Amino acid sequence: MAFDTTEPLAHTEFGDELLPGTKLFHGQYRIVRFINCGGFGITYLAKDSLDREVVIKECFSSTFCRRTETRVRARSQGTREHMSKIVKSFLNEARSLASLTHPNIVGVHQVFEDNDTAYMAMDYIRGSDLLEIVDEKKVDLAPEQIVGIAARLVSALGYIHDNGLLHCDISPDNIFINQEGEPILIDFGASRRSAVGEAQKYSGLSVVKDGYSPHELYTAGGNSGPWSDIYSLAASLYHAITGTAPENCQSRLAALAEKRADPVKPLAGSVPGYPRGFLESVDKAMSVVPAARFQTAEDWSRALPQSDPRSDRKVVLLRRLTPQVTPAPAPVVRPRRPTSRAAAPDLSALRRIGGFAGGWLVDSDSGSVLASETARSDQDHAETMTTAINMAKANLKALCHGHQEERIDDILISLGRRMHLIRPLDGSSRLCLCVALDSESANPLLARMQVRRIAQGLKS
Structure with a gap:
């Protein structure tokens, strides 16, 4: 988790988390406080050696792990091999995530091993997740805002898939809206290589979320691919549009098999205020049968309505600035060619x-x-x-x-x-x-x- 709701989170007295003040990676990071925990790890607010705030995610599955002081151990002899696979998978996918650079994907600064487990240091982003915003009615999202969120996240999905990865855990609580209103996709703990490459499907790193996971993620060896993330993102948008989570995909599949009506009603024609084609695209992306969905994020992106360009004119300074004098006319600028003795810096x-x-x-x-x-x-x-x-x-x-x-x-x-x-x-x-x-x-x-x-x- 890479955000802060600005509300302090109490430290759990008898939890598995590291205590505030604990140092990691030869003192490069210092734990400030616990943020949250999930099936694949524990997240903390920390400070790096330059006193900057970062989020640290620790590979820790309470099903297979226990803690002795700061070190992480297998819970039993029988879970030792499985824990080793979990740490290896965490490191592989963390390094893959660290190679991604996209404005709507959380940035990873560093991946390292310590305490006999693995960690990644990520951007610290203030904001709230989409689940909180909708369920706690923190903001009434207008149709044009949801359309903008969808376009940015579809772009992020395309970038992830183009780099040979699947997220496999998209849901409203893994979509953060930062203080600038930008959606950020986080928590790649369940990510895996796409079907094009080698699959990594350890049972300890599998996850399904009722309402958001497509049915192919419920069974080992299911035919998962980019269309699986597309379903999960569409289901998350459905929640944002209607205010409620969609029906479990397994129930939808059973209804289809029994020739009953789909318990998830189409959005198109039932929700006013959205541009033509947008709700239809969400309905298609949420099809129960994988082949009926968009097969790639690019396909979905082409079906989304185009937003109007901005026309505002404003100046924002991010640091305090003294009154600015009018500069003298600048000379014509010509790029300096690199000499044969020193190459130009790579930008x-x-x-x-x-x-x-x-x-x-x-x-x-x-x-x-x-x-x-x-x-x-x-x-x-x-x-x-x-x-x-x-x-x-x-x-x-x-x-x-x-x-x-x-x-x-x-x-x-x-x-x-x-x-x-x-x-x-x-x-x-x-x-x-x-x-x-x-x-x-x-x-x-x-x-x-x-x-x-x-x-x-x-x-x-």
């Missing part, structure tokens, strides 16, 4: 940021471009680059006057259809990474995290 990782339109490593004093990476779809590359560099020079110079001692993490400027994210490189007073993003498809919070990681790699 190709920027392409994995959602809504990426261009990125440049800039000397803010001279305006020289030391490295660049552009999106193939950007038709206004030169204009976008000049705008980004001019804003970077102006803002960084303004920040330097009288604020030498104040750390500036980054600056985000939203300008029509473009957002410009400016991040000074640590240890440099003049080098900065400028990234242009499409306002319609970018997630500012996730983009900041991704740019931070890329900038840290550049300075090293």
Whole structure:
């Protein structure tokens, strides 16, 4: 779990969880408090060696494991082999998840072993899960909001499947809505390789959730594939639309076999306010028979209605900024070609940021471009680059006057259809990474995290 509802969670006195203050991975992480536990592990709020908040997920199944002080042991001799398989599977899938970079998928910082078990450190995201939002009526989700959530999560599913993974545990409590309103898909504890690759189906890592799991996940060796995640996401959207969970898929299958009416009534024609085609697509994705569903996320995405582009114009600064002076006209900026003696820094990782339109490593004093990476779809590359560099020079110079001692993490400027994210490189007073993003498809919070990681790699 990678979020915080801002309400403190009490520590369970006699639980299996690690105590606050426990250090992991040679002291790199320190447990702050317990967050939650599930069938595959325990999650904690922790701080890393730079005092940043992260979420730590520990591989711990109470069915097969017990704790002796901090170390995790097999509950009995008979469960030793099974526990070993669980830890191995956790590590394999955690490493696969760590390779994913998508604005609507929780980011994994590190995967490691300690205390004879496995851990992963993930983004700490404040917000609430979709189940809480709907069942506790924290927010009345409007149809256009649900349509937007669906489009982003279908995109995330396509990215997961394109990387050879299945999530296998999508449900409203595994969909977080962060403080910017972006849906984040979390908890890949039950994930496995898709049917295209080798299957990993250990009984200790299998999970079904009544109402959300398709029937093929109820039986070992079921014909699971991308269509299985598609069903679970559609069932989660059904809950958000109607306010109640859909009927168990096993009951639906029994009704179909007995030629009775499906206990899940179609959404199309019964719920007002949604654009044409959206509810029909959810109904199709929730078909009991796998072959009747969308077979890929791309198929579903094509059936979704297209949202209107944004037209607002606003400026947001993520850190306190002194009054800005009007900059002098900037000279024409030409990228510096790398010499044969030193290769230009690699910025190709920027392409994995959602809504990426261009990125440049800039000397803010001279305006020289030391490295660049552009999106193939950007038709206004030169204009976008000049705008980004001019804003970077102006803002960084303004920040330097009288604020030498104040750390500036980054600056985000939203300008029509473009957002410009400016991040000074640590240890440099003049080098900065400028990234242009499409306002319609970018997630500012996730983009900041991704740019931070890329900038840290550049300075090293």
